[in-house]
Amino acid sequence: MQSSVFSRPTCLHSQQATGTVRAPAHHRSSVTCQVATQEAQQEASSTSSALGGGPKTVRTAVMGASGYTGEEVVRLLSLHPMFAVSALTADSQAGKAYSDIYPHLVTATKVPNLVKIADVDWNDIDAAFCCLPHATTQEVIASLPSHLKIVDLSADFRLQNVDTYREWYGGEHKAPKLQQEAVYGLTEIYREEIKKARLIANPGCYPTSVQLPLYPLLAAGLIQTEDIIVDAKSGVSGAGRSAKVNLLYTEIAEGINSYGVSAHRHMPEIEQGLTDAAKVDVTISFTPHLMPMTRGMQSTIYVKLAGGATIDELRTALKNRYDQEPFVTVLPEGTVPHTRYVRGSNHVHMSVFPDRLKGRAIIICVLDNLVKGASGQAIQNLNLISGIPETTGLLQAAMFP
Ligand SMILES: NC(=O)C1=CN([C@@H]2O[C@H](COP(=O)(O)OP(=O)(O)OC[C@H]3O[C@@H](n4cnc5c(N)ncnc54)[C@H](OP(=O)(O)O)[C@@H]3O)[C@@H](O)[C@H]2O)C=CC1
Ligand SMILES: CC(=O)N[C@@H](CCC(=O)OP(=O)(O)O)C(=O)O
Numbered sequence: 025m026q027s028s029v030f031s032r033p034t035c036l037h038s039q040q041a042t043g044t045v046r047a048p049a050h051h052r053s054s055v056t057c058q059v060a061t062q063e064a065q066q067e068a069s070s071t072s073s074a075l076g077g078g079p080k081t082v083r084t085a086v087m088g089a090s091g092y093t094g095e096e097v098v099r100l101l102s103l104h105p106m107f108a109v110s111a112l113t114a115d116s117q118a119g120k121a122y123s124d125i126y127p128h129l130v131t132a133t134k135v136p137n138l139v140k141i142a143d144v145d146w147n148d149i150d151a152a153f154c155c156l157p158h159a160t161t162q163e164v165i166a167s168l169p170s171h172l173k174i175v176d177l178s179a180d181f182r183l184q185n186v187d188t189y190r191e192w193y194g195g196e197h198k199a200p201k202l203q204q205e206a207v208y209g210l211t212e213i214y215r216e217e218i219k220k221a222r223l224i225a226n227p228g229c230y231p232t233s234v235q236l237p238l239y240p241l242l243a244a245g246l247i248q249t250e251d252i253i254v255d256a257k258s259g260v261s262g263a264g265r266s267a268k269v270n271l272l273y274t275e276i277a278e279g280i281n282s283y284g285v286s287a288h289r290h291m292p293e294i295e296q297g298l299t300d301a302a303k304v305d306v307t308i309s310f311t312p313h314l315m316p317m318t319r320g321m322q323s324t325i326y327v328k329l330a331g332g333a334t335i336d337e338l339r340t341a342l343k344n345r346y347d348q349e350p351f352v353t354v355l356p357e358g359t360v361p362h363t364r365y366v367r368g369s370n371h372v373h374m375s376v377f378p379d380r381l382k383g384r385a386i387i388i389c390v391l392d393n394l395v396k397g398a399s400g401q402a403i404q405n406l407n408l409i410s411g412i413p414e415t416t417g418l419l420q421a422a423m424f425p
Contacts, residue, residue: 080106081106081107081108082106082107082108082150082151082406082410083108083110083148083149083150083151084101084107084108084109084110084111084149084150084151084152084153084406085110085111085112085113085144085146085149085151085152085153086098086109086111086112086113086152086153086155087113087141087152087153087154087155087156087164088113088114088154088155088156088157088177089112089113089114089122089138089155090112090114090115090116090117090120090125090138090265091155091156091264091265091266092261092264092265092394093155093177093264093394093398093399093402094112094153094155094399095126095129095265096394096395096398096399096400097153097155097399097402097403098112098122098126098129098132098135099129100395100399100400100403100417100418101403101417102129102132103417103420104403104416104417105416105417106410106412106416106417107151107403107406107410107417109132109134109135109136110136110148110149111136111139111144111145111148111149112135112136112137112138112139113138113139113140113141113144114138114139114140115140117138118138118139118140118143119137119138119139120137120138121137121138122135122136122137122138125138141164146168146169146172147169149172150171150172150173151172151173151174151175151406151410152168152172152173152174152175153174153175153177153399153402153406154174154175154176154177154178155177155178155399156178157178157264158178158179158180158193159178159180159193159195160178161176161178161180161181162180162181162197162198162199162202163198163199165180165181165199165202165223166198166199166202170222172222173222173223173406173409173410174222174223174224175209175224175226175402175405175406176206176223176224176225176226177226177398177399177402179193179228179289179293180197180199180225181199181202181203181206181223181225182206182208182225182227182228182231182293182296183292183293183296184203184208184296185296186200186203188292188296189203191292192289192291192292193289202223205221205222205223206221206223206224206225207220207221207223207224207225208224208225208227208296208297209224209225209226209227209401209402209405210227210231210232210235210236210239210297210401211351211401211404211405211408211414212236212346212349212351212352213235213236213239213297215408215414218405218408218409219408219409219411220409221409222409224402224405224406224409226398226401226402226405227293227297227401228290228293228397229258229262229321229391229393229394229397229398230254230256230258230288230290230294230310230312230321230323230397231290231293231294231297232372232391232396232397232401233256233321233322233323233372233389233390233391233397234254234256234294234298234308234310234323234325234389235294235297235298235301236352236372236374236389237323237325237342237374237387237389238252238298238301238325238327238387239297239298239300239301240301240341240342240345240346241327241338241341241342241387242298242301242302242306243301243302244341245330245331245333246329246330246331246333246337246338246341247327247328247329247330247333247338247385248327248328248329248330249298249302249304249305249306250307250328251309251326251327251328252298252306252307252308252309252325252326252327253308253309253310253325253326253327254294254308254309254310254311254323254324254325254326255311255313255323255324255325255326256310256311256312256313256321256322256323256324257280257312257313257314257315257321257322257323258312258313258314258315258320258321258393259315259317259318259319259320259321259363259393260276260314260315260316260317260318261318261319261393261394262314262319262321262393262394262397263314276314276316277316278316279316280313280314280315280316281313281314282311282312282313283312283313283314284311284312285311286309286311288310288311288312290310290312291308291310294308294310295307295308317363319363319367319368319392319393319394320363320364320366320367320390320391320392320393321363321390321391321392321393321397322361322363322388322389322390323388323389323390324386324387324388325386325387325388325389326379326384326385326386327384327385327386327387328383328384328385329383329384329385335376335377335378335385338376338385338387339354339357339376342354342374342376350414350415350419351370351371351372351396351404351415351418352371352372352374353371353372353373353374354374354375354376355373355374355375358377359375360375360388361373361374361375361388361389361390362390363390363391363392364422364424364425365390365422365424366390366391366392366395366396366422367392367422367423367424368392368395368420368422368423369392369395369396369400369420369421369422369423370392370395370396370400370401370404370418370419371391371392371396371421371422372389372390372391372396373389373390373391374387374388374389374390375387375388392422400418403416403417403418404418
């Protein structure tokens with residue numbers, strides 16, 4: 025069993041000296057990368073898989089591997105010492121070699137060809153990443169054998185209330201029992217529940233970028249539960265790889281547009297998490313925008329301070345909450361987050377600013393929609409439920425410039 029899906033050495037970090045330097049939080053994303061990658065990999069190699077106490081290598085299947093999030097799982101697993109890619113599925117692209125559809129992964133000579141889901145031998149698989157379009161996933165997952173650990177990247181199991189699912193996704197939930205079993209995979213918030221889970225509902229990209237900053241602030245009563253306004257922006261890869269006219273270069277370049285105005289299906293998902301934090305109903309105003317960039321996401325969030333709280337208190341609360349988190353960095357006062365500083369990485373950057381309007385704050389949070397917004401967080405969650413260090417295979421710094 026191979027521990028890397030690539031045929032050549034892919035990580036120079038594994039040849040570098042170890043150390044125990046811990047950088048200041050705002051530098052941590054890049055500075056500790058070389059050290060921590062090796063530490064995590066050594067720790068991972070000495071940890072038995074929690075998946076039945078069987079082989080150390082976890083044999084994974086990536087369903088929907090011809091799509092963008094599936095590709096991102098395969099790309100990230102090239103640096104993962106414990107997860108092997110043992111099956112790749114596709115629909116229209118089934119039958120092809122992986123490098124035929126993703127030539128940048130031409131060195132991934134050890135990955136299997138794309139097959140239909142029905143042709144996977146699940147006896148040879150320990151865990152699955154489900155990267156299928158939402159509403160197609162419920163029946164697929166319900167049909168899989170129960171020994172599998174599953175991280176579902178679609179929205180199908182995120183909403184705990186199936187009535188809310190019907191309202192926003194336009195149909196009855198087809199696996200309501202499984203829905204009750206699913207654990208929402210916002211790792212930094214629900215880590216302990218995730219460790220014990222078999223089925224993870226991986227969060228949406230927008231919901232990750234809104235809940236990570238707001239959850240601790242609502243839980244601490246530092247911001248009001250009303251009049252939360254989220255202005256969010258996404259790169260085009262957020263819409264997947266399938267061909268659509270509105271995603272053509274000619275329709276995207278040199279302009280931006282809002283979509284899903286007052287109606288985007290991520291609103292109930294975000295409200296579910298924020299309500300859990302505040303312990304009272306929270307509603308938000310949320311408007312997403314499509315940006316002429318390939319990947320990246322920014323949520324600019326306008327909130328009202330609660331009970332005389334100050335901007336410094338908000339910043340301190342977030343810093344304290346995320347100080348030990350390897351993937352979440354609260355930037356120093358006055359520092360503006362940029363999507364380009366998290367591009368290709370599992371890192372989240374956030375910052376708190378005073379609004380010119382008294383009693384209000386502006387919070388900005390950025391991430392890569394395909395990594396922390398999807399496939400990176402999915403691997404982080406499977407690391408957790410496999411009993412290996414959560415950072416395994418994920419500590420690479422952002423691609424810049
Ligand atoms: N893109 C992003 O930034 C994010 C996406 N997500 C979610 O992740 C999931 C995957 O998204 P993404 O990778 O962007 O989507 P893509 O459209 O890029 O890929 C979809 C994949 O699913 C396969 N597929 C489509 N229909 C079927 C079917 N009926 N049966 C079996 N396989 C099928 C496709 O196969 P083929 O190509 O062979 O036809 C392809 O491999 C979605 O639920 C999405 O909402 C979540 C967070 C962020
Ligand atoms: C740019 C773009 O189209 N983004 C997608 C969101 C990303 C995503 O796929 O979210 P889910 O996992 O919830 O489906 C959208 O707005 O529907």
